[in-house]
Each structure stands twice: as structure tokens, then as C-alpha cells.
Amino acid sequence: MKLNPAIVGFIKKELTQALRDPRLATLIFLVPVIQLTIFGLAISSEVKNISLTVVSRPGDYLARRIEERAVASGWFSAVRIDSPAAQDYATLLREKRTEAVVAVAPEGLRRALERGNAKIQLLIDAANASRARQVEAYVKNVIARALADNSQAPPLPPVKLDLRVLYNPSLESAIFLVPGIMAMILCIITVIVTSMAIARERETGTFETLISAPVSTGEILAGKTVPYILLGLAEIPIIIAAAVTLFGVPLRGSLFQLAGAGFVFVSTTVMVGVLISTFAQNQQQAMMGGFIFLFPALLLSGVMFPVENIPAGWRLLAYLNPLMYFAKLLRNIMLKGGDWGVFWTNIGALCAIGAAIAAVSAARFKTRLN
């Protein structure tokens, strides 16, 4: 096979430019690692430092057990309310003196259990709904365990819980989040760098010289995309190494899946970069266009919020989002060991979306000035 000299020349030129510019080289190779570190540490969906008040009669042994359990879990700190007159729970919550209140029946939890009529009231400050939902789950868990410990009277548990946490048993958010963040970073870098590289040619006027040579649109398109696909692929091992060493994220799946998913995703985002550049006359516009794509892409990717929480109409956007599929693929490969069913479903969807984006970009990419 004879390589097209124009495309080979392009690849050499683009890589030389990208690697010679210290800012661009930093952006491509160092910034992702820094971002991964910062995001991995800062973005945490874990809820900690919950102040909890257990309201009970003095000497209610079971209620006391709930409080002890809660504090021992490390997620809660107990807020004791000394004055019985201050037992206006709503006020406590409103004044932010406590975040959750567990109130047991006045006769004592044990007696209530014996009567088979155990009711525990749980009040949670739900100003932050997603936090409240987690607090609820934690408290329920704590109560269930406290009651299960009470071996003297294994009664009907007042709350039936059937929670199972798979793949991330310690609920460490970093392990779940890092693959998503890796996908995000790869997406940001490839989209921005590609669209800027094309916009720069237009802005400085070198694009005119390019198209004055007898090269086809396909050759220019290949010349402007292949180098950035290669750079994106080179970035994957760097980010993976950072994720594994810094956050202890496992890499359980096959390298074949990783390479395949990485290639399809990077090709797709590079074509998104081309698409953005077709709307931009200069680098500023390309940067703006990049953000217009990236913000919804990042938010509707399931990395920060579950896709299931997005209202049905908007969820469609998530299903068109290449980032969502790649984040799923990465989690599947890294955390779950790469289930082949999940792999083929998501890579299929990613290929279809990538092909559609590539077709639109190629159709819009003009080698004329008007």
C-alpha cells in the first residue's frame, strides 16, 4: 500500500506544530492529568458530615444504639438536643442546627417494637434534594443495622431494606467517577484542539495556500483529522495510567475493547471538532463553538448526573451524545471487566453517531472560500 504523500506530509506538519507549541503540548498531555486529579478529588457525589439528631426518651436503649451506629459509620455527627422544650424539629432543621432528625415513639422504641407497631419518624432537610436522598438511604441503613444488632428481640424490621451496591462496594465515588471524567477530558481536548487547528489555518490565511494546491477535500480532511486522532489515542494511556496510579481505579477489561472504544470515540470527537470549525472563521469562534457543544455534552453524559434523572424529552439528547456511550464503555471496561454485550451495544451506538457526525462534517467542510 502506498501512502498518500499529501496526507503523510499533513500528519508530519500537524504533529510538528502540535508538539512544538509548548502551550498546546501542555494542553494535550499535562492538563488532562491535572484535570483528572482535580476533578477526581473535587467532584464527589458522596455525602459526608451529616448532622443527625436522635430524639428519644432518656434510657431508650435502642434509640441510643441507632445514634451510636450512625456516628460509628463515619458519615454522621450527632447533635444532641438537651432541652426537651426545643423539640420543635422543623425549627431545628430550618435553623440548620441539624440535617436529619430521627424521632421514635414517646413510649420508647423497644416497647413500640414489642407492640408490633414501631414507627420511626425521619425528617430530613431536603434543600439539596440529591443529598437528602442519600441521607435518607444512609439513615435507613443505619436503623436497619441497629435493629438487627438487637438480638434479644429480632422483630419485624420496621423498614425493609434491600440495598445492594455492586462494582463499587465501598461507594467510593472516585472509582465510579474517574472513568467518566477521563471520557470528559478526552472529549474536551480533542474537540477543542481539532477545531482550533482548522480555525487557525483559516484565521492566519494558510488555508488559502492549502486549497491552492491540487489536493482533494478528502485529503485535506484526512490531513487535518488523522493527526488529532493519533494525538487523542496517545492521550488515552496517559489518562488511564493517571487514573490507575492516582485513584486506584482498576483496569479489568481487555485492551482490545479499550483501543476499539477509544478509537471510535476519538474519531467521533475529532469530527465534532471539524464540524465546529466549519462554522468558525477564527480561533475565538472555534473556542466558543466548542463550548456550545461541550457544555450540554458534559452535562447530559451521565458522568455528573444519572441519565435516568433527565426529563424524558431531554434524555433524547443524552442518547445522541457520544460522550455518554464512551463513559459507559470506559466504566464497563475498567470497572466491570468489559461485558461483551454492553461493549457491542454501546460501541454500535457510538459508531452510528460518529458516522452521522462525520458525514455532516465532511459535507460541510468546504475547500472554497465562498
Added chain:
Amino acid sequence: MSADVAVNVENLTIAFGAFKAVDDISFCVEAGEIFGFLGANGAGKTTCIRAICGLLSPTAGKITVAGRNVADDLMAIKTLVGYMSQRFTLYPDLTVRENIAFAGALRKMPARRILARSKELFRFTGFSYPQDTLVQNLSGGVKQEVALCASLLHDPAIIFLDEPTAGVSPASRARFWNLIKQLSAAGKTVFVTTHYMDEAEQCGRVSLMQTGRIAALDTPQNLKAANFPHPLYEISPSPAAESDFAAALAASGAGPVRPWGLRYHLEEQNADLWRKFSAERAGQFSQRRIAPTLEDVFLKLVGGGAA
């Protein structure tokens, strides 16, 4: 069509929306000549060149280059012509060698030929810096010489140079024009745009462009002769000149007067009235018979707009 015609443009119109950058122009460039486009910014020079090189699709009209129609035979034409745009055509963050290598790769030239041609062209232009110098570290004039080398790399028969000397030192401009003349002497057709009058004087034929149209097209000599059949005087008012001197000169009826810096250029169309004015205003000015320049022609035909 004759083989001696390098470029033929018929009724070319290029519109951007309602604005006609090039408005129904026709002209012909002969093989081997230095053909100049002279005009102010926005006169349509660059737009026209871009259309001839196939970078822009014309709104109407027909362009043939070396006998081939641009609309049908674009790739063949692109291999025949060299184009140097008015903006930087080189990558400032690449070295001279890398820029030349990329220009050659785009034209699918084998590495050995790129090397041979670049040696030849560097000798021709007198480029003497190390080839590993980044283009951004070269002076404007040297950059343009390297850009010329890049656009000549594939040995094109027709070369389009769009304001090749804009923003370059006078010494570099003279050197560059020397190269242009050598190219022409070697049989190349050179199509050049400029807004320097002294450069236009060196063209075989010049087309004066004004708002998308050709105001005049001929050799510099013919343009001057045709537009200035009468003697041309340069009038320098002396400090003793009365304040209405300029108005009186214009109203004298001796001929058209154009301001020229602090002086005036007068076409003496009526010798009697001129003698009368000279007698009335004796001592208030000095006069000098001058040969018209292209600038006189330009100002006469295109008006006072800055060239």
C-alpha cells in the same frame, strides 16, 4: 484559443450577497508577461485572483487558465499555477525546511525533487539563512522570498502574487521585483497585484481596478500617453502666494488641477489661459514641466482615493 494566452477572463462577476466585489470584468493575460493589478484595498484585486486560482466560485463569467476552464479542470489548473496569497502563506511555527517540505508534500512531489528544487530556488532568491530557522524569526522581506520559493516549488508556468511586497522594506521590495523580472525573463507568466505605483510601472501591462471594475488596462507607457496628451506641470506655491491661490488656479481654466502633497499638478490644456494666470500671479509660484507617472494616471482615472 491561442496558446499564448495564459489567463482569459470573460464577464467575470463575483458577488457576496448584494455586494459585487468583481463586477463584469473581462481581460486577457498573455503568456510570459508581467501583468499587474493596481488598485485600492477593496477594489476587487484579491477576489479576482482567488477566482482565477479556483479558490472562489464565480457568480457569473468564464475563466480559462492555460486554455483550461477553471470550472471543469480545477485540479489540472492548480498543478499549473503557483499562488502566493497576500497574507502569510507560511507556517510561522515551522522551520523553512518544514514549510518547503509541506508545500512539496501537498503537491505530491518526491522528497528528492523537493530537495533539488528548493536548492535551486534558494540560490535564485539568494536565501542564505539556515533552513532550520523558524519562519517567525525571519524578517518580512525574507519571509516573502521563502513564500515565493514555496509557491514556485512545483515549477508552475503561471504565478499569481497577491501583494507580495506589502509591509516589506523598500530594499526588499526592489530585490523581490528583481526576482519577478527574472521569472518573466525565464518565460513564466507573472500576475501580480500591488498598490505601489513604482511597482506597477515595472509591469508589462497594468489593469487599474476601481470598485470591482477595470478603469483602464494597458502598458504603463500607453496609459500615460493616452491620459496625458497635454504637458503636465508641477506648480509649487511660494510663501508669497495669496490664500486664494489654489482656488484661483483651479478656476483659471488652464486645465485640470490635482493637489500633489503641498504642490499641484496641472494639465495644461489651454496654453493661453495658463500664460494669463502665470502673468497675474507672477512671483507666487514656481513651475516645472514633468513627465506623468502612473500615479497621475491613477488619480485622474480612479480619483483621489488612497491607492
